[in-house]
Amino acid sequence: MKTVAIVAFDKFTDIDVFLPWDLFNRVKLRNKEWQVKIVGTQDQHTSVCGIKLDMHAQIEACNDADVVFFASGPGTRALIKDPAYLKRLKLDPQRQIICSMCSGSLILAALGVLDGLTATTYPTAIEELKSYGVEVENKDLVVHGNIATAAGCLAAIDLVGFVIEKLLGTEIKDDVIASVMPVGKGLECIY
Structure with a gap:
């Protein structure tokens, strides 16, 4: 079973949680050995737009996940200054894929995951x-082995x-991505 943990927090950017949630869950149509959870430090977190979202697990679920996906939003600024929050995360890029959207890269940097690497983030x-x-690259996606940062919600x-x-x-990647592309612009998908 492969597990994906999407990290949410108060003042997360809605699309940076809900779009990956949707895309990762489309994998289940092709691979039943796939589980996606939204995790946080509380039972519920509120997005920038005011949506209250129940968590599936606590933040420590990241420590055993195959994929750890940090969302973005103004809430990242408080988290990078919170040693207690950062200590709860014991991530290992040798055995996990660790990635972030936009300002989620700040959390990766605060954890030391980006030491010696380049990355991208929201302007x-x-x-x-x-x-x-x-060193910040002006790209939508920067990948170094199992560590990836992306910038711009889409x-x-x-x-x-x-x-x-x-x-x-x-x-499987092509099928999932094709399933959300505008008609006539994506690959033919199985859905």
């Missing part, structure tokens, strides 16, 4: 990311595609 978080010594499609392809191959 409003560039200077903060640089303050961790990270880059979630590329980031999720990277994860699916790495774990399950090109065919």
